[in-house]
Amino acid sequence: MWKKISVMAMTTVMVGTLVACGDDDVKDNNNSNNTQQTTDSGTNSNSHSNTSATDLNNKKFSMSYTEAVEIFKNKHPESDVTSIELSQELGEFVYTIDGVDDANEFEMKFDADTKAILQDNSEKLDAEDANGQERANEKLDLTGIKTPQEAMAAALKQQAGTVKEWSIDRELNQTYFSVQIMNGNQEFEVKLDSKTLAVLSTEQDN
Missing domain, CATH: 3.10.450.40 (Nuclear Transport Factor 2; Chain: A,)
Structure with a gap:
């Protein structure tokens, strides 16, 4: 008789344990699903934010492109400007000024809001572009x-x-x-x- 009671007690404990495990699994699954939904929602929100472009028309900046060109010319006085661009890079509005002299080409980047110089690079021209060739072909008439x-x-x-x-x-x-x-x-x-x-x-x- 005690053996039967013991078996019944063990059976009851095992059933209770399985039910508890089942509840935990359901909770874990629900938590996992909720986490996934939150992550997906955040991802969609970020994706939408990244793809929304800022309209440059009528947008005002602390720095004008002519100021950027002037700084470029002061830094590289023997060069001619070959390209001017205003675009958004990593959330910042950036002027990119390209130029060339008889031996080198230059690129400077400026933060349009803070006027900070972000980049000032130069490299030697290839032989076919040196000695005024690229200057003659690319110089802007401003x-x-x-x-x-x-x-x-x-x-x-x-x-x-x-x-x-x-x-x-x-x-x-x-x-x-x-x-x-x-x-x-x-x-x-x-x-x-x-x-x-x-x-x-x-x-x-x-």
Whole structure:
């Protein structure tokens, strides 16, 4: 009889233990699911935040691109400017100024909000680009050009959306503005004559 009672008691304890384990498993699964949902929600939120672009049109900065160019020219007085760009890098708005002299090419980056110099690099030109070759081909003509604000306004008349970045470049002896515009998930590049703002081309980037 005591043997039967002992067996019944052990059986009761085992059943209770299994039920408790089952409850713990359910709780663990629920906690895991909740953690996963929270992580997914956070990931989606971050992803949305990263993909939302700041509209550069009418945005004001402590530093103008002409100030960045002036500092570049003071640092590299024998050089000519070959490219100017304003874009967002790691959450910061950055001017990138490229230039060249007869022997070297230079790149300086500036924080548009704090005016801090973020980068000042140089490297030797290849033989085919040295002795004024790249200077002659890439030098920007900045005399009498329109402002970036005017260029962005003209580009938005051509293509609606949000201005992501702009640059001043040269191609085939013509200095032009390039304005990158986001419209939903589509990205467009509008090129405009730097002096007249005549639209040179509008292309959708792949």
